[in-house]
Amino acid sequence: MNAADRAVLDDFHALSALGATEAGGVERQAATEADRQTREWLVDWLTTRGFTTTVDRIGNLFGLREWTPGAPFVLVGSHLDSQPRGGRYDGAYGVLAAAHAVQRVHERFASSGETPPFNAAVVNWFNEEGSRFKPSMMGSAVYTGKMPLEEALAVTDLDGVSVEEALARIGFLGEQDGPRAAFAAEIHIEQGRVLDKEGIQIGLVESNWAAHKYQISVVGAQSHTGSTVMADRQDALLGAARVIVAVRELVDRFPDTPLHTSAGQLFVHPNSPVVVAREAELHLDLRSESLEVLQEADAILNREFAAIEASTNVKIVKKSAHFWPVNPYQPEGVELAREAAEALGLSHRPMLTLAGHDSTNLKDIVPTVMLFVPSVEGISHNEHEFTHDEDICAGVNLLTEVVARLCRGDLRS
Amino acid sequence: MNAADRAVLDDFHALSALGATEAGGVERQAATEADRQTREWLVDWLTTRGFTTTVDRIGNLFGLREWTPGAPFVLVGSHLDSQPRGGRYDGAYGVLAAAHAVQRVHERFASSGETPPFNAAVVNWFNEEGSRFKPSMMGSAVYTGKMPLEEALAVTDLDGVSVEEALARIGFLGEQDGPRAAFAAEIHIEQGRVLDKEGIQIGLVESNWAAHKYQISVVGAQSHTGSTVMADRQDALLGAARVIVAVRELVDRFPDTPLHTSAGQLFVHPNSPVVVAREAELHLDLRSESLEVLQEADAILNREFAAIEASTNVKIVKKSAHFWPVNPYQPEGVELAREAAEALGLSHRPMLTLAGHDSTNLKDIVPTVMLFVPSVEGISHNEHEFTHDEDICAGVNLLTEVVARLCRGDLRS
Numbered sequence: 001m002n003a004a005d006r007a008v009l010d011d012f013h014a015l016s017a018l019g020a021t022e023a024g025g026v027e028r029q030a031a032t033e034a035d036r037q038t039r040e041w042l043v044d045w046l047t048t049r050g051f052t053t054t055v056d057r058i059g060n061l062f063g064l065r066e067w068t069p070g071a072p073f074v075l076v077g078s079h080l081d082s083q084p085r086g087g088r089y090d091g092a093y094g095v096l097a098a099a100h101a102v103q104r105v106h107e108r109f110a111s112s113g114e115t116p117p118f119n120a121a122v123v124n125w126f127n128e129e130g131s132r133f134k135p136s137m138m139g140s141a142v143y144t145g146k147m148p149l150e151e152a153l154a155v156t157d158l159d160g161v162s163v164e165e166a167l168a169r170i171g172f173l174g175e176q177d178g179p180r181a182a183f184a185a186e187i188h189i190e191q192g193r194v195l196d197k198e199g200i201q202i203g204l205v206e207s208n209w210a211a212h213k214y215q216i217s218v219v220g221a222q223s224h225t226g227s228t229v230m231a232d233r234q235d236a237l238l239g240a241a242r243v244i245v246a247v248r249e250l251v252d253r254f255p256d257t258p259l260h261t262s263a264g265q266l267f268v269h270p271n272s273p274v275v276v277a278r279e280a281e282l283h284l285d286l287r288s289e290s291l292e293v294l295q296e297a298d299a300i301l302n303r304e305f306a307a308i309e310a311s312t313n314v315k316i317v318k319k320s321a322h323f324w325p326v327n328p329y330q331p332e333g334v335e336l337a338r339e340a341a342e343a344l345g346l347s348h349r350p351m352l353t354l355a356g357h358d359s360t361n362l363k364d365i366v367p368t369v370m371l372f373v374p375s376v377e378g379i380s381h382n383e384h385e386f387t388h389d390e391d392i393c394a395g396v397n398l399l400t401e402v403v404a405r406l407c408r409g410d411l412r413s
Numbered sequence: 414m415n416a417a418d419r420a421v422l423d424d425f426h427a428l429s430a431l432g433a434t435e436a437g438g439v440e441r442q443a444a445t446e447a448d449r450q451t452r453e454w455l456v457d458w459l460t461t462r463g464f465t466t467t468v469d470r471i472g473n474l475f476g477l478r479e480w481t482p483g484a485p486f487v488l489v490g491s492h493l494d495s496q497p498r499g500g501r502y503d504g505a506y507g508v509l510a511a512a513h514a515v516q517r518v519h520e521r522f523a524s525s526g527e528t529p530p531f532n533a534a535v536v537n538w539f540n541e542e543g544s545r546f547k548p549s550m551m552g553s554a555v556y557t558g559k560m561p562l563e564e565a566l567a568v569t570d571l572d573g574v575s576v577e578e579a580l581a582r583i584g585f586l587g588e589q590d591g592p593r594a595a596f597a598a599e600i601h602i603e604q605g606r607v608l609d610k611e612g613i614q615i616g617l618v619e620s621n622w623a624a625h626k627y628q629i630s631v632v633g634a635q636s637h638t639g640s641t642v643m644a645d646r647q648d649a650l651l652g653a654a655r656v657i658v659a660v661r662e663l664v665d666r667f668p669d670t671p672l673h674t675s676a677g678q679l680f681v682h683p684n685s686p687v688v689v690a691r692e693a694e695l696h697l698d699l700r701s702e703s704l705e706v707l708q709e710a711d712a713i714l715n716r717e718f719a720a721i722e723a724s725t726n727v728k729i730v731k732k733s734a735h736f737w738p739v740n741p742y743q744p745e746g747v748e749l750a751r752e753a754a755e756a757l758g759l760s761h762r763p764m765l766t767l768a769g770h771d772s773t774n775l776k777d778i779v780p781t782v783m784l785f786v787p788s789v790e791g792i793s794h795n796e797h798e799f800t801h802d803e804d805i806c807a808g809v810n811l812l813t814e815v816v817a818r819l820c821r822g823d824l825r826s
Binding site for chain 2: 083084085129130131134136190191192193209211213221222223224225226227228229230232233235237238240241242244245248251258260261262263264265266267268270271272273274275276277278283285287353354355356378379380381382383
């Protein structure tokens with residue numbers, strides 16, 4: 001193992017100790033104390049090496065390398081925040097890889113004397129996970145103009161703390177805009193088992209799956225679990241349970257095209273053991289590579305909602321919805337990454353991403369490269385998430401090559 | 414309307430203003446600030462009229478009338494605590510009715526010069542509702558020796574506050590035992606629609622329904638809602654949803670004997686929108702007048718659990734369980750109440766109680782009388798709970814007559 005690889009692994013080890021959980025994961029939800037510690041660690045890493053750091057109005061943290069004053073930037077990054085009891089790799093690996101890649105590119109340009117036409121910035125995007133503050137991918141959504149800044153700052157967590165307050169408390173509420181982007185790149189663990197199963201080192205992401213996420217409220221009436229006769233009940237939790245089962249059963253209707261469905265978050269009111277619930281708020285998440293399948297699933301689900309309303313004597317109210325269409329990454333970026341992988345002798349294959357990433361937002365404003373490294377057994381959003389050191393290092397090597405080519409202007413039209 | 418009736422209604426109006434909600438209910442969960450206010454109101458009411466008040470080690474509040482020093486007491490009461498967004502009548506009516514009944518009996522004895530063989534006490538039993546601290550009927554369970562004091566004091570709410578701390582904070586953690594019981598009586602709204610539908614004024618409760626309440630934990634594995642392939646998921650929330658549906662469907666298997674089932678409380682971990690849940694904790698509640706039906710329902714449910722474990726790739730772990738058999742109130746107490754109702758010209762019928770009450774505990778140590786007044790449309794554990802003033806007053810009149818008879822020793826064997 002060379003010194004550069006060892007430095008990556010040592011840094012990853014140090015980073016993983018921040019917000020570490022007993023079972024080997026991390027818990028660093030957005031704008032918490034653990035998130036602050038991780039950010040301070042990154043600021044320290046960057047400033048020690050001569051990067052200029054800056055924070056924008058939504059808490060995105062940038063480490064700038066400006067070789068050509070005034071030129072736009074290649075934004076290279078991911079996110080340091082995690083799910084509750086999340087894994088060490090998800091997001092944090094991408095930020096650390098970005099830091100090492102940009103630093104290596106800087107050293108390469110310094111030793112060759114070359115002045116590239118584009119600058120580079122390491123980025124830690126704010127609140128990619130969306131567990132404390134909804135929706136997910138918030139920092140990159142505000143940066144790319146998809147979500148208004150004021151709306152994002154006003155989002156509150158379950159304790160009523162707003163994004164603005166939380167960022168101010170940890171000292172990462174900036175007062176300026178981030179740097180202007182020319183291109184973007186992100187590397188991430190796959191969070192699936194395709195690469196692991198096939199023994200391939202790199203996934204070249206061509207497109208995201210389409211996703212439809214929405215919040216519903218099942219409205220019933222509060223009553224006594226013992227004395228209220230069954231026929232009189234309007235049980236919001238029973239309605240929600242039937243929705244959860246219906247959402248799962250959608251999957252079996254599409255045997256030929258993968259459809260992923262889930263309900264991950266449920267709030268019950270009043271949630272007392274002897275009270276039939278008056279309301280249940282549920283977050284639904286449907287994803288497919290086929291827009292047609294997703295639309296058909298939505299239509300079936302709406303019919304199921306009507307049936308559940310009738311059978312359970314509840315009302316199902318749709319609150320908010322976020323829809324992501326199937327949207328390709330720029331093919332020229334995929335090709336640039338493929339050539340870079342070839343040059344380094346890394347095995348690779350084209351892939352789709354089932355999960356959303358900050359790059360999903362970035363690609364809608366600038367040409368963006370998205371790379372995957374393998375996840376052992378595809379385990380993700382779990383403390384047992386694992387990627388082999390060899391794959392960690394190979395990913396940083398490839399990202400370095402991709403960033404160098406983007407900074408040199410290989411994608412300039 | 415006579416002055417005594419008017420005093421009851423005026424007091425009920427004053428009491429209903431404490432912890433009042435906008436929609437006309439109350440929220441006074443056990444040992445909260447609103448519970449403290451209500452208790453202070455009762456202490457003031459009692460001491461103004463010359464009662465001696467005392468608080469026992471689990472926060473049960475007693476107002477004593479001791480006519481025969483050293484004789485045991487007729488305990489007359491219910492509970493002032495409420496569900497979240499509960500109704501005004503549930504519990505509070507029974508405590509107020511007890512206060513008026515014992516006071517009227519006191520005045521009756523004072524004017525007749527009679528010295529009854531038994532004393533009387535108004536009681537506000539601690540934490541009947543069980544919404545903040547589980548289980549329900551805690552104060553009467555400790556008083557009757559069914560639950561160890563230390564175990565009850567150590568129970569914590571969702572914020573980690575113990576019963577002992579919460580009672581100390583509101584100034585109602587006593588240092589002595591409650592008075593010794595000879596008999597008990599309680600009046601409560603029916604929380605069902607039998608009396609309302611039949612136009613009958615009084616329910617004479619002969620027995621409780623059997624109930625089986627238990628806590629289960631559905632254990633899965635945390636993963637990513639987007640990228641984890643469906644076959645790999647161990648979705649604890651999906652498992653819980655299937656349990657909730659199975660619990661409801663039990664009811665339809667017993668068309669001839671009412672079975673009431675519910676799941677009122679569910680906690681999901683980590684409860685993040687993009688994470689497949691690793692654990693779901695669920696509180697189940699099955700009740701029937703038939704022990705056989707309840708046992709058969711339990712057996713079916715256990716088979717359903719096994720099927721859900723297999724279909725959903727989760728584990729279902731039973732945590733704690735409380736079982737109440739069908740257990741009659743003493744028939745001589747029912748007969749005493751029937752004669753009292755006849756004497757007052759009130760229409761009445763024998764009934765079962767589907768809900769648990771403090772008297773369900775008391776009847777296991779002393780002969781106990783349980784009375785119901787009508788609930789309009791049977792609405793309960795709901796801010797729209799309602800009982801007509803006329804029924805409120807008739808209930809107090811009957812309770813007064815019952816307490817007088819119990820104090821006079823009519824049930825002495």
